[in-house]
Amino acid sequence: MAWTKQILRVNLTEGTVNAEPLNMEWANEYLGQRGLATRYFVDEVDATCDALGPDNKLIMATGPLTGTMASTGGRYSVICKSPLTGVMACSNSGGFIGAELKNAGWDMVIFEGQSPTPVYLHVENEKAELIPADDLWGKSVWETDELLHQKHQDPQLRIAAIGRSAEEGCLFAAVVNDLHRAAGRSGVGTVMASKNLKAVAVRGSKGVGNIKDPIRFMRETADQKKVLAENAVTGTGLPTYGTQVLMNVINELGALPTRNMSEVQFEGAHDVSGEAMHEPRKSDGKPNLTTNGACFGCTIACGRISTVDKTHFSVADKPEYWGNSGGLEYEAAWALGPDTGVNDIDALTYVNFLCNEDGMDPISFGSTVAAAMELYEAGDINSETTGGIELKFGSAEALVAIAELTAKGEGFGKDIGLGSKRLCEKYGKPEFSMTVKGQEFPAYDPRGIQGMGLTYATSNRGACHLRSYTVSSEVLGIPVKTDPLETEGKPELVMAFQDATAAVDSSGLCIFTTFAWSLENIAPQIDAACEGDWSVEKCAEVGARIWQLERDFNNRAGMTAADDTLPQRLLKDAANAGPAEGRVCDLDQMIPQYYELRGWDSEGRLTDETRSRYGLPA
C-alpha cells in the first residue's frame, strides 16, 4: 500500500502506545522512510541530546512503496541520533519486517523515552502493546527470534531485535531483522538497547490499499520488473555472484583497502571473492554458497545463503553453526578479510554469522579489528591487553576469537566495541583510525576512486558508501563511465548520487535497483501509487531537500566543515600499487565546489537562501 497515513507513537518511559495520523504535508515534501522519518526526528529531537539518553528517539519507518508489488518494495529504515558519530543515523534494511509493518497498517513507529525495564513491542494489525522482555535480555538475536516465535505461536511473525553486543554498549550494534538482514550502520542497535527495547515483533494481515491508480501501478511495476530482469547486472550478475563479485574488481583496480587501509591491493582477494564462494571445498565437495535469497518482493535476489566448512577450526566443535545462514556480502567480506589481512573464507563466513547472531555491523567491526591489529603490530597494545590473543594481521584465529568476545561484550571485545576512533584514541594513536565523523570506512580506497573520497567526507552519517555510490560510474560505468582518478566533475556527480539515493531510500525500494533503474523508472511507480504529482524532477528535489535537512541537523549537533575530511593516511600517504600508485585523495580540489553547488557557506552551513529554497524548518 502507499501511505497508510497512520503512525504509532510508543512512549517507553510511560509505557504507552498511541496511534496518530501521518503528517501528509510532510509526506508530500519528504516522501517516506528516510526523508519523512528525518523530518519528524528533527522536529522532535534536540540535535545536542545524548544519543544514549532518553531524549533521543528511534524511528522505524517504511516508504510508500514498502509492502507493495513493486520489485524490492520491502525496505524500512531506522533513524536516530548515532552514538558512534554524534550525527544523524539512518540505516536501511530489507528482509520482511518492513512490509509486515505496512501490512499491519503503520507507516512508521516512533519510540521515545527509555523503558525502566526490558520490553518488546508486539504489533498485530491495529493492536500494539509493550510486553516485558526480562526473559529475552541477555539473549542473542537468533535466540530472541526463536523464543518470540514460540511464545506467540505464529510462524509468520516478523521480528527485529538487538543482540548481546548492543546490550553491552558496543557502539556499532545493529538492529537485525528476519535473522540475517540488518539496519547495520551507525549504532542504531545501541540506541535501541539504551531504551531497553529488545525487539519489535510484527504481524500484519491487512493487505494492500491506498494505491492512487491501481491499474497504472500494476502496469508500471510490471514494466519495471522487466527492465530489472533484462539487465545484465540485476537480471544475472547480482543473483549469481551477489555483491561479492566486486572483490576481484576493486582489487584489480588498486582500490581495495588492505591491512587497515595501509595498502590498496590484497594478495588473498581471490580467496574471499564471489568467485571463490562458488568453488567446491575439499572437505565435502560443497561450495560456500548454497543459494541466493531475496527480500520481500524482490526480483533481483542478491542475498547469499552460505555454510561454513564443518571441519573448519571455528565451527568444528559447534554443530549449531553447521547449517545455512546469511553469507558474505562485499562490504562485510572486505572488512573481515582484506582489511584485517585474513584470506580464510570460512573464518569470514563464521564471523559474519556472529555479526548477524548478535547484531554487530560487520563493516565497523572488521575495520576496528584492523585498527587494533595495527596497534598490536606497532606495539601500542600487546597480548596482555588482548587477553592473550595474538592480534596480528592475517590471523584468522585472532579474528574469530575477537568476534566471539565482541559479540558478548567480553574481555578485549569491550574495547573493540568502542569502534575504531575511540579505540585508537584510548591507546594513543588516533591516526590509526580509518574513520570519518567517527564511523569506519567501507570497501573502496578513495585514492583509487576519487569521487568516493568526497562521498565519505560529506556523507551525513560518517564514512559510508551508500550515501552516493559513485563506484557505479567511476568503476562500473553505470549510468556512464567516468575516470576514477579524475577529480573534475566529481562534486556534481557526488551531489546527483546523494540526491537520487535519498529519494530512493525514502520510497521503500532498494538502492540496488539503480544499477538498472534511474529516477525515470522509479518516479512513475511512486506517482501511480501516491497522492500528488511525483515527477522525476520532484523526486530529485525531495532527495536534495532530505540531504539539506540531514546536514542542517548535523550542523546543529556540532559538526563543521572541519569534520568533512578524511584520515591523513588517505590525504598524505600515496597509494603504493596499482593504477593509483603515487596518488592521494585530492579532497581539497573537490570540497569548495561541492559546498558551492550545495548552497553552503565556507563553514559548510546552509545559507538562508538555501534554507528558503528547500522550505526547511527554521
Place this chain on the structure above:
Amino acid sequence: MKITLKLYAQLGDLLPPDALKNQANIEVAEDVSLNEIIDRFKVPREWAHLVLLNGTFICDTDRDQRGQLKANDTLAIWPPVAGG
C-alpha cells in the same frame, strides 16, 4: 610474449583448463589487440564490459588498437557486474 589473462564471474569458464583462481598465463603476438584476445577466448563482445589493462579501464572504442600490450601485462575482463 606472455601476459596474464583474468576472466571473472560468468566468463571464468572460458579460461584454458589449467587456469587457477580465474587467471591463466597466455602467449600472444606482440601487436595483438585487446579485441583479438577477447574473440580468441570466445568472450562475447557485449559481455566484455569492464576491461582493465593493468587495472586501468580501456573503453570499447580503444580495444582494436594495436601496441597497447607489453610482456607480463595483466588483462582482466568482467561482464556487466555491480555490487556495494
